[in-house]
Amino acid sequence: MRTAYSVETVRTAERELMARLPEGALMQRAAAGLAAACADLLGRVYGSRVVLLVGSGDNGGDALYAGARLARRGAGVTAVLLNPERAHAGGLAALRRAGGTVAGAGQGEGLVARADLVVDGIVGIGGKGGLRPEAVPLAVAAERSRAAVVAVDLPSGVDADTGEVRGAAVRADLTVTFGTHKPGLLIDPAREYAGSVRLVDIGLELEAVPPELEALQHADVARLLPVPGAESDKYRRGVVGIAAGSARYPGAAVLAVSGALRGGAGAVRYVGPAADAVIARFPETLVSDQGPAKAGRVQAWVVGPGAGEDAATVAEVVAADVPVLIDADGLRLAEPAAVRGRTAPTLMTPHAGEAAALLGVSREEVEGGRLAAVRELAGRYGAVVLLKGSTTLVASAGGQGAVRVNATGTSWLATAGSGDVLSGLAGSLLAAGLSAVDAGSCAAYLHGLAGRLTADGAPVGAHDVAAGVPAAWRDVVRGG
């Protein structure tokens, strides 16, 4: 499991560790890891041109000490000081001793344009808001230049705790972060600014503290996925009910069923007006022309994909005493009080637009502040909420505790019907006995991986993604 901790938690752990270590030891650990990552990226350090962008805090100190290490290995290192009076004194002295030079902010843009490597030490976890105006031209020059850009701890200008980006921020090829991932490194939009992320262990002790974010890895998903025992029959493996599709949108039903068939349930039961289309494509589906309440036993329901205006079916499913996944039209049609009143687990799976409608805010607000939005929805509905997107988030019912973040997605998954497949898949995992948080996060993981494996750099349709789920599942259980 990969975890990310809030700045407040990092600060507390940092204080405790600093009290036990000689002064400056932590910064030296950070700088050593940073310099090693820079050297790896440069390939040849000797003779390379390195420009350090140095702000007034310890983030700049890390950059200066790392620059000193690179200068000792023969790099030409120049520090551009944004605030010369307040630059880290020890770091500056170390750089000078190693043969590095110092320039004012006015020379920065020209230096950046000619550099092989730019180290962004403008601001780290002490930052508030986007970049300040004096730092913006340097960030722009770094983006335009052919130099590799390495961010120290975080790309300057992004919010460490939320992943929000207000105004300009540095775009990095690599972020070298210390002690733990920060939430912003795993959540869009900030995640996109970070490039690839390298974690440097500086000895912070965080195991006893609850993280802000958790990201499942292959081994975690492999442990959670259902495995049928020798005694299993279809009912013991779980039956998932799909109440989806309409005369207008029969395809949503077909796609939800296609996901459900690959999610580990022993059988898929379909109720709704698209039974013919479903059976034609997937003859193994149990179809019923009765409503959900009369359809026969299921261990979990999926309701909403392509449901159109069928509020009665949504209400019937929401009243069921088994785990329920509510998606798409179902999110709009479900009575909030009925959802809140449920006692069995509920999993809601909105995309940003649907989440915005439920919260009464703009889509941009949800996309810019995904973590707050998913927690808020989970709190309001007392339900597990899976907020879809390039970094899908899953919040526990009530919105407290660690939020799961999924990073297996690919932008090729932004295709019509892809969400219907995800719903079926997650519903199937719910029926197989996973908790709503596990079902949602494992489904997002498999769905993202299936998208990657199937797309392999080319456009794919939602049905291809569903067909790719078994390969993703095998990849996970075989350890990648």
Ligand SMILES: NC(=O)C1=CN([C@@H]2O[C@H](COP(=O)(O)OP(=O)(O)OC[C@H]3O[C@@H](n4cnc5c(N)ncnc54)[C@H](OP(=O)(O)O)[C@@H]3O)[C@@H](O)[C@H]2O)[C@@H](O)CC1
């Ligand atoms: N955690 C750990 O264990 C370790 C942490 N370490 C390192 O320390 C870093 C944190 O250092 P920090 O606390 O000195 O804060 P930092 O991020 O340098 O910025 C503060 C300065 O930035 C300024 N500023 C604020 N907002 C701004 C903006 N938007 N745009 C531009 N400037 C802005 C603000 O200026 P002021 O408001 O005072 O004028 C203030 O002076 C951390 O990220 C990591 O790199 C490692 O060395 C070792 C172990």
Ligand SMILES: [K+]
């Ligand atoms: K930085």
